[in-house]
Amino acid sequence: MSSQVRVRLLPKARCMFDEPVQVKVSGLRSRQVVTMRVRSTDEKGELFSSSATYKADGSGEIDLERDPSLSGSYTGVEPMGLLWSMKPDTVHKRFHKTKSLNPHVVKFSVHEEEGDGRMLAEATNERLLIADGVTRRPVKEGNIRGVLFTPPGKGPFPAMLDLYTLGGGLSEKRASLLASRGFVTLTVALYGHDDMPRNISEIHLDYFEEAIEFLKKQDKFFPQVGSKGVGIISLSKSGDLALSIASYLQDVEATVWINGCCANTVFPLLYKKRQILPGLTCDLSKVIPTESGAFIGKYSMPNLLAEENKATLIPTEQATGRFLFVASEDDQNWDSKAYMDILVERLQRHGKDNFEIMSYPKTGHYLEPPYGPFCPSSFHAMGGKPFLWGGEPKTHAAAEVHTWKKILDFFRTHLSCDATQTIAKL
The missing domain is CATH 3.40.50.1820 (Alpha/Beta hydrolase fold, catalytic domain)
Incomplete structure (x- = not known):
């Protein structure tokens, strides 16, 4: 992974399941094209994933609330698109999340568009089903x-x-x-x-x-x-x-x-x-x-x-x-x-x-x-x-x-x- 590229999940990486999270990437080259990927495993062990292609601005930053996906699982400005567009590896599988005490753990990663798609940075989003104190x-x-x-x-x-x-x-x-x-x-x-x-x-x-x-x-x-x-x-x-x-x-x-x-x-x-x-x-x-x-x-x-x-x-x-x-x-x-x-x-x-x-x-x-x-x-x-x-x-x-x-x-x-x-x- 690149030491200068960073994925940030705002306001924090730990949130409720029904709350949006702002995804930002920094440290890229000016106008660099990268692939954003998301993956998660449900309670039955089924892998769900999605991906989208983004182009950094002149400062080498990407903000999913501002920037459009150019291709992939969805296109256009979709701040939470990487989550709702996830698909299972096996057809006709529904995402199973039934136990409240286990958070929905999602891995966000950024990859080079060219070559072998080397990972540049990664962040983990813990999406809680039960709030503190419940x-x-x-x-x-x-x-x-x-x-x-x-x-x-x-x-x-x-x-x-x-x-x-x-x-x-x-x-x-x-x-x-x-x-x-x-x-x-x-x-x-x-x-x-x-x-x-x-x-x-x-x-x-x-x-x-x-x-x-x-x-x-x-x-x-x-x-x-x-x-x-x-x-x-x-x-x-x-x-x-x-x-x-x-x-x-x-x-x-x-x-x-x-x-x-x-x-x-x-x-x-x-x-x-x-x-x-x-x-x-x-x-x-x-x-x-x-x-x-x-x-x-x-x-x-x-x-x-x-x-x-x-x-x-x-x-x-x-x-x-x-x-x-x-x-x-x-x-x-x-x-x-x-x-x-x-x-x-x-x-x-x-x-x-x-x-x-x-x-x-x-x-x-x-x-x-x-x-x-x-x-x-x-x-x-x-x-x-x-x-x-x-x-x-x-x-x-x-x-x-x-x-x-x-x-x-x-x-x-x-x-x-x-x-x-x-x-x-x-």
């Missing part, structure tokens, strides 16, 4: 299996239930980031975690009622917890569960629905051992193969408004809390934008205006906290094969930044912090 507590109480995150300080802090993943394990990423932003957050699994069954044939709303009650009683143990009700955040299949929780149970003040469905999908939904919604099933014979080896699942879903499917539609007009609906217009998993339109029409038909909507063109299914690698395709657990998720990387990355800020603002506005006792509506 407490993490595994939960195994009653039927609940999950992890509770509590922010530092006196509070009071509003409480959240994160339905990030409901099978195949437990993801702590979004919950720990929410706690780092001031929310007491419980992330739960529904099956496939700890001593839970590996597979299920039905879902019980009672489980989520128990989780809400667990959150509400935390003020007995942690004075900084002070929610009147709770917030719910979801993604994909858990979107319809979030709608059902808000529609059938009490104490839900604010719900974020991201690329979900407006009908109860796959599994029948039960409460107090009684079925309240049948499960809407898709026709996997209608998935469309692509040259990449991944499949498009969007057209395997039936017409939700057909008479035979109307019983699966969730009665969101019963909800008393606020909704934030977020839809990706290029979602190839299912038609999230159409489902959002159905939700809006239903609420308006019942005289309700307790919702906000956001819709993003050229954006795919997995809208997550920002600055992680874009995922165009990966294995679909229910489909049993790789599926396309849709979206254009640059536009999708920008949508994640905008969505995350909007979600935080939404919960800060609509979650209150004084406890009351209520009963379920069912």
